Amino acid sequence: MSAKDIVASLSDGMTIGIGGWGPRRKPMALVREILRSDLKDLTIVAYGGADVGMLCAAGKVKKLVFAFVSLDAIPLEPWFRKARESGSLEILELDEGMFQWGLKAAAFGLPFLPCRVGLGTDLAELGGLKTVQSPYEDGETLIAMPALKLDVALIHANRSDYRGNVHLFGADVYYDEWFAKAADKAYVSCEELVDKMEDHYPDDARLNVFERCFVTGVVHMPGGAHPSSMPPAYGWDMKAFKAYAAAAKDPGDWSAVADKFVGADEDAYLNSIGGKEAVAALPLPIF
Amino acid sequence: MTDVTLAELCIFACSEAFRGNGEIVATGVGPVPRLAAGLAKLTHTPELMMTDGEAYLVEQPVPIGPRGYDDRKAAGYLPFSRFFDSAVWTGRRHAMVTPTQIDRFGQINLSYLGGTYDKPKIQMLGVRGFPGNTIYHANSFFFPSHTARTLVPGEVDMVSGVGYNPAKRVAGGNYSGVDLRRIVTNLCVMDFGGTDNAIRVISLHPGVSFEDVQAETGFELEKGDIVETPLPGAEELDIIAILDPHGVRASVIKDNPAARST
Numbered sequence: 415m416s417a418k419d420i421v422a423s424l425s426d427g428m429t430i431g432i433g434g435w436g437p438r439r440k441p442m443a444l445v446r447e448i449l450r451s452d453l454k455d456l457t458i459v460a461y462g463g464a465d466v467g468m469l470c471a472a473g474k475v476k477k478l479v480f481a482f483v484s485l486d487a488i489p490l491e492p493w494f495r496k497a498r499e500s501g502s503l504e505i506l507e508l509d510e511g512m513f514q515w516g517l518k519a520a521a522f523g524l525p526f527l528p529c530r531v532g533l534g535t536d537l538a539e540l541g542g543l544k545t546v547q548s549p550y551e552d553g554e555t556l557i558a559m560p561a562l563k564l565d566v567a568l569i570h571a572n573r574s575d576y577r578g579n580v581h582l583f584g585a586d587v588y589y590d591e592w593f594a595k596a597a598d599k600a601y602v603s604c605e606e607l608v609d610k611m612e613d614h615y616p617d618d619a620r621l622n623v624f625e626r627c628f629v630t631g632v633v634h635m636p637g638g639a640h641p642s643s644m645p646p647a648y649g650w651d652m653k654a655f656k657a658y659a660a661a662a663k664d665p666g667d668w669s670a671v672a673d674k675f676v677g678a679d680e681d682a683y684l685n686s687i688g689g690k691e692a693v694a695a696l697p698l699p700i701f
Numbered sequence: 702m703t704d705v706t707l708a709e710l711c712i713f714a715c716s717e718a719f720r721g722n723g724e725i726v727a728t729g730v731g732p733v734p735r736l737a738a739g740l741a742k743l744t745h746t747p748e749l750m751m752t753d754g755e756a757y758l759v760e761q762p763v764p765i766g767p768r769g770y771d772d773r774k775a776a777g778y779l780p781f782s783r784f785f786d787s788a789v790w791t792g793r794r795h796a797m798v799t800p801t802q803i804d805r806f807g808q809i810n811l812s813y814l815g816g817t818y819d820k821p822k823i824q825m826l827g828v829r830g831f832p833g834n835t836i837y838h839a840n841s842f843f844f845p846s847h848t849a850r851t852l853v854p855g856e857v858d859m860v861s862g863v864g865y866n867p868a869k870r871v872a873g874g875n876y877s878g879v880d881l882r883r884i885v886t887n888l889c890v891m892d893f894g895g896t897d898n899a900i901r902v903i904s905l906h907p908g909v910s911f912e913d914v915q916a917e918t919g920f921e922l923e924k925g926d927i928v929e930t931p932l933p934g935a936e937e938l939d940i941i942a943i944l945d946p947h948g949v950r951a952s953v954i955k956d957n958p959a960a961r962s963t
């Protein structure tokens with residue numbers, strides 16, 4: 415499969431979950447492919463970083479489901495802010511823990527999962543979340559966190575084979591497993607693609623964080639997380655993030671800078687930042 | 702000790718919030734809370750757990766700023782992917798953070814300022830994990846600039862963290878995990894030990910009066926048994942310097958003033 419094939423299989427109005435966390439291990443090459451397409455009116459579900467910022471800036475997002483949108487070292491994602499402050503987005507704002515709980519509800523085919531989170535805050539009222547009462551003796555009132563059912567999940571992995579045996583080997587796998595399981599279809603881009611995993615890395619099977627029955631398609635895209643981080647292969651590109659953030663102020667118009675941050679195609683994009691080698695040389699972030 | 706800075710006094714005061722907390726994850730977000738958690742672990746509360754800021758549990762707090770990527774020595778593992786299961790939703794954590802706003806109920810906001818849910822005037826981070834943090838585990842706060850814009854009158858614009866506001870309590874909800882501990886600012890230390898968990902001043906930094914604090918606060922404060930906030934000693938200052946080798950703490954409070962004005 416190619417990234418173009420994957421995006422061609424998507425349609426307007428779909429609910430798309432994006433793996434990773436803030437500026438970390440985002441499937442940016444697939445996001446860029448969406449940005450090159452005519453797709454519109456998407457509902458995006460993500461622990462957001464520049465993926466969310468770019469899709470908002472390009473007017474692709476009808477509704478956003480999020481707990482935060484941040485580039486870490488640049489705490490406030492500037493293009494997301496612009497979209498929010500213009501009033502152009504429908505939103506469902508959630509707590510980070512509720513968010514993964516909603517993915518789990520969807521993964522298990524449940525309408526909701528109960529939790530305490532959200533009580534005592536404005537989340538429930540503003541987001542239209544309902545409560546449910548425990549049918550047992552305790553009778554506790556809980557928030558019913560609705561399933562975050564996804565049409566499609568997009569994930570960037572360190573390694574995969576053609577069947578979708580995925581390996582994640584950064585220090586943290588975030589909630590990618592649950593994005594994959596919450597979705598009807600999950601597409602994985604990867605840094606390294608092999609034919610048969612068992613012939614190459616049989617000793618690494620514990621890195622297979624979710625099983626291949628949850629993977630619909632795989633595409634080889636080295637450097638595909640850029641400008642987000644891809645531990646342990648490469649860090650985030652702070653210079654690129656700064657340029658991206660600065661562009662939100664000047665010129666402040668996405669159409670004027672989209673070519674720089676998206677490119678005509680992925681090869682052109684990678685060439686514009688110095689190629690795969692430059693991405694591979696980015697140092698890992700220090701926390 | 703005229704060379705002790707106000708930031709160092711705040712780190713020392715913040716570290717007291719973690720005293721005797723036991724085997725829980727101490728999270729300090731931002732330089733002063735982070736240094737405070739490390740200081741607590743290296744002095745009075747060695748049993749505290751903490752992460753390297755990425756995914757590993759460390760027994761030696763990780764210094765702030767540039768260093769070798771592999772300098773930290775992992776003793777355990779606590780990635781985002783199991784943070785809620787292990788630390789937050791089991792109540793085994795005490796976080797110290799700097800929200801954008803806090804009100805008299807201890808309700809905090811870091812989502813947006815002004816406007817509405819659909820069209821905020823100023824969009825900030827989003828609620829992040831604060832609804833969960835505040836209903837499940839202990840929380841404290843640090844404000845480098847104590848003003849009525851931060852410690853606000855009325856209520857915060859978007860309640861992102863649970864406080865002690867009776868109007869926000871749903872019948873049958875379990876609020877037993879709500880546990881707001883300390884507020885440390887550039888002026889004073891406060892807790893929630895007043896009437897019905899009202900915020901009260903428990904120590905004033907050198908040269909600051911209760912009236913000074915009240916004048917900068919958007920709601921009425923109660924008075925505890927007020928003492929002068931103690932200065933860190935030589936041992937604590939040495940540890941702070943080791944944990945902050947690049948002097949990031951000097952940039953936290955405007956003009957990096959001394960703890961005791963001369």
